[in-house]
Amino acid sequence: MTETRNNIRNIAIIAHVDHGKTTLVDGMLKQTNVFREGAAVQDRVLDSNALERERGITILSKNTAITWNETKINIVDTPGHADFGGEVERVLNMVDGALLLVDAVEGPMPQTRFVLRKALELGLRILVVINKVDRANARISDVLNETFDLFIELGASDEQSDFPVVYAIGLQAKAGYSGDSLADDLVPLFETIIKEVPPPTVETDTPAKMLVTTLEYDQYKGQIAIGRLLSGTMTKGMPLVRITSTGKRISSKLDYLFQFHNLEKTEVESASAGDIIAIGGFDPVEISDTIAHPDVQTALPGIKVEEPTVRMTFGVSTSPFAGRDTVGGMNTSRKLRERLIRETRSNVSLRVEDGDSPDRFVVSGRGELHLGILIETMRREGYEFEVSRARVIFVKDEETGKMREPVEEVFIEISDDKVGIIVEMMGERSGQMVNMRSENGTTYMEYIVATRGLLGFRSHLLRATSGLGQMHSVFHAYEPVGGEVPGRRFGSLVAMEMGTATTYAIVNAQARGIFLIQPGTDVYEGMVIGENSRNEDVALNITRAKHLDNFRAKPKEVSAGLVPARAMSLDDYIEFLGDDELLEVTPKHLRIRKRTLNTALRIKEDKKRRQLVQN
Numbered sequence: 001m002t003e004t005r006n007n008i009r010n011i012a013i014i015a016h017v018d019h020g021k022t023t024l025v026d027g028m029l030k031q032t033n034v035f036r037e038g039a040a041v042q043d044r045v046l047d048s049n050a051l052e053r054e055r056g057i058t059i060l061s062k063n064t065a066i067t068w069n070e071t072k073i074n075i076v077d078t079p080g081h082a083d084f085g086g087e088v089e090r091v092l093n094m095v096d097g098a099l100l101l102v103d104a105v106e107g108p109m110p111q112t113r114f115v116l117r118k119a120l121e122l123g124l125r126i127l128v129v130i131n132k133v134d135r136a137n138a139r140i141s142d143v144l145n146e147t148f149d150l151f152i153e154l155g156a157s158d159e160q161s162d163f164p165v166v167y168a169i170g171l172q173a174k175a176g177y178s179g180d181s182l183a184d185d186l187v188p189l190f191e192t193i194i195k196e197v198p199p200p201t202v203e204t205d206t207p208a209k210m211l212v213t214t215l216e217y218d219q220y221k222g223q224i225a226i227g228r229l230l231s232g233t234m235t236k237g238m239p240l241v242r243i244t245s246t247g248k249r250i251s252s253k254l255d256y257l258f259q260f261h262n263l264e265k266t267e268v269e270s271a272s273a274g275d276i277i278a279i280g281g282f283d284p285v286e287i288s289d290t291i292a293h294p295d296v297q298t299a300l301p302g303i304k305v306e307e308p309t310v311r312m313t314f315g316v317s318t319s320p321f322a323g324r325d326t327v328g329g330m331n332t333s334r335k336l337r338e339r340l341i342r343e344t345r346s347n348v349s350l351r352v353e354d355g356d357s358p359d360r361f362v363v364s365g366r367g368e369l370h371l372g373i374l375i376e377t378m379r380r381e382g383y384e385f386e387v388s389r390a391r392v393i394f395v396k397d398e399e400t401g402k403m404r405e406p407v408e409e410v411f412i413e414i415s416d417d418k419v420g421i422i423v424e425m426m427g428e429r430s431g432q433m434v435n436m437r438s439e440n441g442t443t444y445m446e447y448i449v450a451t452r453g454l455l456g457f458r459s460h461l462l463r464a465t466s467g468l469g470q471m472h473s474v475f476h477a478y479e480p481v482g483g484e485v486p487g488r489r490f491g492s493l494v495a496m497e498m499g500t501a502t503t504y505a506i507v508n509a510q511a512r513g514i515f516l517i518q519p520g521t522d523v524y525e526g527m528v529i530g531e532n533s534r535n536e537d538v539a540l541n542i543t544r545a546k547h548l549d550n551f552r553a554k555p556k557e558v559s560a561g562l563v564p565a566r567a568m569s570l571d572d573y574i575e576f577l578g579d580d581e582l583l584e585v586t587p588k589h590l591r592i593r594k595r596t597l598n599t600a601l602r603i604k605e606d607k608k609r610r611q612l613v614q615n
Helices: 021-031 050-055 082-094 110-121 140-153 187-196 333-346 368-380 416-428 457-464 503-512 555-559 570-576 599-614
Strands: 002-004 008-015 062-068 071-077 097-103 125-131 165-169 174-176 201-203 209-218 222-231 233-235 239-243 249-253 256-261 264-267 270-272 276-280 290-292 310-315 351-354 360-365 385-387 403-415 432-439 442-450 470-480 491-495 513-515 527-532 538-540 581-585 590-594
Touching (some): 008 021, 008 110, 008 187, 021 097, 062 276, 097 140, 110 140, 110 470, 165 187, 201 222, 209 276, 209 333, 310 368, 333 351, 360 368, 368 570, 416 442, 491 590, 503 513
Parallel strands (some): 008 071, 062 256, 097 125
Antiparallel strands (some): 002 201, 209 222, 209 290, 222 276, 239 249, 239 290, 256 264, 310 385, 432 442, 513 527, 581 590
């Protein structure tokens, strides 16, 4: 029997990065009395991951639930960055509607387009929330028209295009039905959710079925699978079967059953169809597995996500300093393999394959940021390893037999006086300009460009715009491989011998380029210590000290003229890497090194390589 559960709404909040999703959820939680009165509450409470707080973005999808006027609203906060689109695609399978947040100044942006396309394909009811209507230069009417045009462009049905609109100031937790008349709270938003998002239609008298869309791990309860119960009822202790994507059946029982309430998982005895639940008792369990009553014979349709576009090689560290910063064998191939394989169980956009040796693994993801987050997470967990430069993944066209490469839509936001620089940089990368508009001193540019041309481009953009330029990209399509794109236009400064870098040596070599290390840094032969101003590598003796023959010599005479080392983030290091370089990652240090450490041998290899190119 099919029935409608009017006391539940399941929604996702989707938008471009930094358009205010998580902040709006904060307001919804506070206004439904999730927090006890007088309690100290941090901002962006759903961004619990340390990396999310540092970067100011949502990386992992989050589940929470609030109750408003006796209706339970299950909320999924999703990432806004294209590299974490796998998270978005998974969680949209659990909901019936979505709040699409659009900034009142920026309007629909790249990730808005990507996520909206996915939501429309699933037939979700979309509620548009035009956020930050109090911003200077807000374009409320124009943004609404742009959003409507985007719906039409993405093939929305007539019903989907007739979307309800709510205006909001997420930071102040205010909403209204018009941009110039907001209530003092979010009641208009709650009312619209209840009215417009359809309640789940469920089958109550059929066997229980649930598709696993998210995984968590509890150190006491083991693997926890999260998903929406599509039919029937699940009761704690009942027998269940896990059906894998290959049709394999594994029997078990329901040891733990949770529902989401406020910011916590609450253990319950039973759950009914339509509920978003978390269950324990299956370990291992994979995303896209079907958890069901033993009478169920076929698996539910699995979750499909777009394939990775970029790969890097992860390997056991072969640095002379290997093992200095780790304990407990966190730098062995066995530990590295286990960690990477475990990541693929919950990170569905990630692929891990064996490399050309037992201690090398090819890791493929949706972009440099996607892989960079994994590297930083593993580093903080105590792992030590080395990674190669990111490379684009080519695919073979089955009809023509020719290779195709990923191409991306790139959206750049810069000041008007920097337009010429960006046009020149994108022209060098064979970028095709699709659109350009200027408003209030800011120019918005849209390009179609091969992913190859974007590797390492972000750092060049930031330098060219003095750190003020913004770039967002989203996968567009696979197209025939184009021409050459410019590679790295600088060389590396490389240490000639092991020792400790001295102030004297650095000061005297500063004319060569920009240093990445400070005096007192331990270095080894083959370690990259700076960026050469020319397009060639230079080996330097960075450990030599000044021989003092005058006891009256003062320390300041040695350090005078010292230029501070360039501050480098993990993303900067990844973009810096050359083809013949590796990034050494430890819990305490990030170091770039040459694949071949010996200076004499490396010079011979470089000479041989140049001769081959000339011939």
